């Protein structure tokens with residue numbers, strides 16, 4: 551791995567971020583629940599990787615720990631990589647959640663600086679993989695995410711479309727975090 555790596559639009563993510571204004575809207579058998587939350591997200595450099603001898607990617611990994619405002623319980627844990635392909639201007643976000651669901655979302659940085667990525671079940675390029683149980687009972691069909699980062703502030707919003715309890719549910723999460 552090279553020493554001087556250009557992380558492009560991912561450079562600003564590197565560091566530790568905390569935010570207390572999170573709002574999660576999650577599915578319940580009889581409707582939905584709103585969960586105010588706080589969280590810490592730690593982004594660290596990985597370095598660069600070369601694929602098939604030609605594609606060069608710059609990579610950052612992260613760990614996100616989310617706690618309920620009401621009782622401090624950790625109710626969401628997530629890990630993944632943000633990946634920058636400078637040659638094509640592509641931003642990729644691969645993530646895992648410990649419900650046996652994983653996905654690779656792809657997209658771009660927009661003209662106003664927002665990182666926008668999306669994945670869809672069955673998509674050949676940016677797909678979603680999940681266990682047979684989740685596929686049959688709590689299927690993730692789509693994921694979209696916007697993330698905006700400046701020197702001191704990181705904000706994101708994301709929508710995970712679920713097929714659960716016999717309905718299509720928009721599971722949403724958003725928060726604003728401050729650099730530590």
Ligand code: HEM
Pocket residue numbers: 574576577585587616625626647649651653684688689690693710712714721723
């Ligand atoms: C800040 C981020 C997130 C938070 C706080 C969160 C929180 C929750 C909560 C509270 C539930 C309801 C069930 C429970 O109480 O455990 C839930 C369900 C679920 N979430 Fe998330 N989630 C987040 C992100 C995601 C992402 C990124 C995905 C997938 C890509 C995802 C997939 C699911 C699925 C499949 C379920 C249905 C499981 C079930 O209720 O049986 N979530 N989530």
